[in-house]
Amino acid sequence: MKSTQSGKATVFIVDDNPAVRDAIRWLVEQIGLNAKTFASARDFLTAFQPGMRGCLVLDIRMPGMSGIELQEKLSREQAHLPVIIVTGHGDVPVTVRAMKTGAFEFLQKPFNDQVLIDAIQAALGKYSAVWEQEDKRSQANRSLAALTRREREILELLRRGKPNKVIAAELDLSVRTVEGHRANITEKMGVKSLGQLIELLLKSDPDNVPN
Known part of the structure; x- marks a missing residue:
């Protein structure tokens, strides 16, 4: 049970x-x-x-x-x-x-x-x-709340399938800075890869479907 x-x-x-x-x-x-x-x-x-x-x-x-x-x-x-x-x-x-x-x-x-x-x-x-779905949604929401504004911006672009170089250009950042934010995002969300991150978002909120 x-x-x-x-x-x-x-x-x-x-x-x-x-x-x-x-x-x-x-x-x-x-x-x-x-x-x-x-x-x-x-x-x-x-x-x-x-x-x-x-x-x-x-x-x-x-x-x-x-x-x-x-x-x-x-x-x-x-x-x-x-x-x-x-x-x-x-x-x-x-x-x-x-x-x-x-x-x-x-x-x-x-x-x-x-x-x-x-x-x-x-x-x-x-x-x-x-x-179980409610628990995943709550955990994802708690993790998302821990992200900075910049990290949430980068996460949204990652969710849309944009590569690091494109994100860096859109936000006027260096690729290395984007990579650093990306590492922080995966750590805070408790995942090891972008694939796991997207899967967590999809499971916690069906509306979070990458465009």
């Missing part, structure tokens, strides 16, 4: 029934994952942070904000948390609404323990690629 910000995937359990919360938490911990429980959608929102990594196991009918309303709010905020809906009151309209909002799975209570485990592991496995 891919690591998360806390070092291990976390399953967030939101259900107003304490017995259900405890049962799912115990089940999740038996397969070596972290688990955090919340008695209401509002409680979860209070603790929610955009960078959270893991899976949300969510009841539908709860006092105050419903599970569907919470799911829709997270969807509007583009939170990359797969949602598994578990409910004892599921019907076709609710299922359709949850799926349209992007629910990963919809399970009817009482559910089979192994079915829930399989759903959680499938959700975490699928979203690990999304989180």
